[in-house]
Amino acid sequence: MLHVVYRVGDLDRTIKFYTECLGMKLLRKRDIPEERYTNPSRLLFFLLFPDYGIDKYDIGSGFGHFGIAVDDVEKTVDLIKAKGSKVTREPVPVKGGNTPLCQVMLRVGNLDKSIEFYEKAYGMEILRKRDNPEYKYTIAMMGYGAEDKNAVIELTYNYGVIEYDKGNAYAQIAIGTDDVYGTSEGIRLCGGKITREPGSLPGINTKITACLDPDGWKTVFVDNLDFLKELE
Numbered sequence: 001m002l003h004v005v006y007r008v009g010d011l012d013r014t015i016k017f018y019t020e021c022l023g024m025k026l027l028r029k030r031d032i033p034e035e036r037y038t039n040p041s042r043l044l045f046f047l048l049f050p051d052y053g054i055d056k057y058d059i060g061s062g063f064g065h066f067g068i069a070v071d072d073v074e075k076t077v078d079l080i081k082a083k084g085s086k087v088t089r090e091p092v093p094v095k096g097g098n099t100p101l102c103q104v105m106l107r108v109g110n111l112d113k114s115i116e117f118y119e120k121a122y123g124m125e126i127l128r129k130r131d132n133p134e135y136k137y138t139i140a141m142m143g144y145g146a147e148d149k150n151a152v153i154e155l156t157y158n159y160g161v162i163e164y165d166k167g168n169a170y171a172q173i174a175i176g177t178d179d180v181y182g183t184s185e186g187i188r189l190c191g192g193k194i195t196r197e198p199g200s201l202p203g204i205n206t207k208i209t210a211c212l213d214p215d216g217w218k219t220v221f222v223d224n225l226d227f228l229k230e231l232e
Helices: 011-020 073-082 111-120 180-189 224-231
Strands: 003-007 026-028 041-043 046-049 063-068 101-107 125-132 137-143 152-158 170-177 193-200 207-212 218-223
Touching (some): 111 125, 170 180
Antiparallel strands (some): 193 207
């Protein structure tokens, strides 16, 4: 997984939070006035998109969370509180990875259908699956390698819920590929909806293709070599 994209209302304030509280570094920032947004501010695995004139976004009910690895969770929580931010869950032991971006959690309406799609269309593996009858949900971890060494997608099914409000804050994940054209065709054959045909982005010539999963969650596949050139 290359990065996650979401929209923010106050870019400078958000950058300050991620750098001061989570220890990230601002790697680059680019303003695109003709498209009326600043794109992107890259903080490790995150791209932040503030659209001109919009100071608030709806996070919806479908997006769950990002998982970020830190050296000391309790210390990080104390720092977040000291900076005046809200902590919604106190530190507890969980299973997860050691990469800076551990996971992205998305809620889905049909878990088996989603698992099959991510396996066949995206080439991922199901790393583990866990049912929790007490709290009425089931999760499936999907990825390209061991959970402790790679960022993964956590698909969550809540009993009886088949549709969610996605809001407009969370945008997409980006995944590297050696062939955007072949990837696009494979996704199409698996029933995925292509929202952007494979080709180069204007101005930077990075080749991408974009698609939607069965629940409408967007994924962008980026040419690996082009992405490395973009970072130079």
